[in-house]
Amino acid sequence: MILTADQIRARVDADWPQILGVVEDRIALRPISAHGINGEHMRKSAEYVANKLREVGVDAKAVQARDKDGNPSAWEVIGSLEVNPNAPTVLLYAHHDVQPVPDEKEWDTAPFEATLKGDRLYGRGACDDAGGIAIHYGALRALGDQLGVNIKVFIEGEEEMGSASFIPFIEAHHDEFDSDVIIVADSGNWAPDVPSLTTSLRGNATCDVHVKVLGHPVHSGQYGGPVLDANTLASMLIAKMYDEKGELAIPGLMEGEPIGGLQRDLDEADMRAAAGVVDSFTLVGTGSLASRLWTKPSATVIGFDAHPVKDSFNVISPETTFRVSLRVAPQQDPHVAMDAMVDFFEKNAPFGAEVHVEPLEAGMGWAMNPDCEATQDALTSLKEAFGIDPVNKGEGGSIPFIPELQKIFPDAQVLVTGPEDPISNAHSPNESVSVSGLRKDVVAEALLLDKLGRA
Ligand SMILES: [Zn+2]
The missing domain is CATH 3.30.70.360 (Alpha-Beta Plaits)
Structure with a gap:
């Protein structure tokens, strides 16, 4: 079944209070892994996610990982939903832990109360990565029994603590995570109204x-x-x-040059302002600013x-x-x-x-395969959901688990998406997510799963 963007959008609109509710609930849960990855608060956080996934048909459960010495560590959520043994399998990744809030006074709103101001929902974890969980939940909810791919889920509980259990955990559950496409919803868009795939990490x-x-x-x-x-x-x-x-x-x-081609270079004035570069300094190096920051x-x-x-x-x-x-x-x-x-x-x-x-x-760094069908389907889905061509973006830094994931599953196509944008303030005071952007991200992922299902 091929669903149109309008059909998906109507379903997401109808379910929007429940989908945004996931972000609101998650903010209130305070799942700060720095306060103890094996703590009761992290178990409750994992149980919440497992429960939400069961609501949309995924056989999900919270399980406790072991660290390399065999001690109980992070609470992870794993699950699966098989619709057709011949259909492709998609692994959905996000993380349920959040950064701490060292000083609540630096926030304009209460960090653990979801607060809507204009198009932005404020609260710790709103974009990193409650929004990612909401995207997966919302997409599965919108597709319902029309889902055409097999789903596996891994919602991690210690991403903000460096993912120490990540490799042993994945290796211990290798077959449970084996998949054709992996969607990592822990990055973001060029702007709330301009979608992106994250194409590379140094x-x-x-x-x-x-x-x-x-x-x-x-x-x-x-x-x-x-x-x-x-x-x-x-x-x-x-x-x-x-x-x-x-x-x-x-x-x-x-x-190298930006993966998938450079659709739009970074703005030098914006970059200078963001970094506080002194006026007299000439930016060094040659080539696009994007290549200097992402791929050189x-x-x-x-x-x-x-x-x-x-x-x-x-x-x-x-x-x-x-x-x-x-x-x-x-x-x-x-x-x-x-x-x-x-x-x-x-x-x-x-x-x-x-x-x-x-x-x-x-x-290791990581580079997306820009030519494979899953990438093309993702770009088309983003375009249909946002009504505008996506702008690929790289990352100068690293998200260490992505290359690890790619190494463990070398044949899987990894797609990096997410609800962040340049004013989201992930890890900082006044973290927020764009509500309209998040809604389009949900529509885009539902469209993508739908397209993958008929491949
Ligand atoms: Zn994150």
């Missing part, structure tokens, strides 16, 4: 670079001249990372052991360490990028100073 590789020039500190008046201090030598090494255009000059790092690598010195200015004295520092966080292009293996970075620092030791590089962690 990976990361972090290392410590130790630079040594002397066996012990010496007087800078006595030895300054032929001997450079470790801070200066380290700075020379750091300065070599970028060329005169501000392009990263570390050989062996991949760079970048290196940042995130730590540097130099003597503080206060109480400094006339000494040549013998050794120092700096830490580099490298953001890796979505398609590059972060271990390959790490090797390139280690090689670069070791080969560029200024004046033969001892340089020793210590690799720390490396995490």
Whole structure:
């Protein structure tokens, strides 16, 4: 059965109080995983979600994951709904835990009371990720017995705590989660009225670079001249990372263009304002701003052991360490990028100073398959639901579980959607979700499931 956007919209409209009610209920539940992932409040939160999913036909239950030492940890919600063994299977992901609220006074509304102001519903978790749960619930509710795909559900209970149980849990339930398409509703749109798929995430590789020039500190008046201090030598090494255009000059790092093509570049003035860039600074690098933020690598010195200015004295520092966080292009293996970075620092030791590089962690990025049928169906569904062409967007940072999920299920098409938009304030005070945007997201996911069902 092929449903039109209008038919789906009418169903979502009819059920809207119940669908938005899920977001309102979730805000009141205070499911803050930082207050104890295995706590009673998290069990209640998981039970609520399982109950809502059962309402729309999913055989769902709350189960407690085990951490790597076998101790009870996060409360997860899993479930399934089989309609036809020959139909494709879609795994729906969201998370039911939320960020804490360190200071309620920073909020204009009570953080745990859903408060509607204009088109926005305020409350902790409204967009991250109660909205994601509401999208899955609303789409299944709208399709009802017309659902043409088999559904599996995983609503995680510790996403905001770094998903420590995620991999062991997925591996323990491998067959239960095995699917053709995975919809991760934990990201967002270009704007409340402009839909997006999230197309890529950068990976990361972090290392410590130790630079040594002397066996012990010496007087800078006595030895300054032929001997450079470790801070200066380290700075020379750091300065070599970028060329005169501000392009990263570390050989062996991949760079790419926005996945699925660039429909709209980011606005430089908006980006400067959001980051508070000083007026005199010229943004560095070449290519679109989107490619520089999403698909090209970048290196940042995130730590540097130099003597503080206060109480400094006339000494040549013998050794120092700096830490580099490298953001890796979505398609590059972060271990390959790490090797390139280690090689670069070791080969560029200024004046033969001892340089020793210590690799720390490396995490995979992720890139959507822009050409597969599921992606095309998702873009068409977003267009029909919003009445406007979607604008693909990448992420400069990482959502670590997405590459993990892709690694465990390499053949599944992962689609990243969600109810956030640039003014949602996820993780911050005054978090909110656009009510009209959320409604269109529900319509879009229902249309997508419907299209996948007839593939
Ligand atoms: Zn989230």
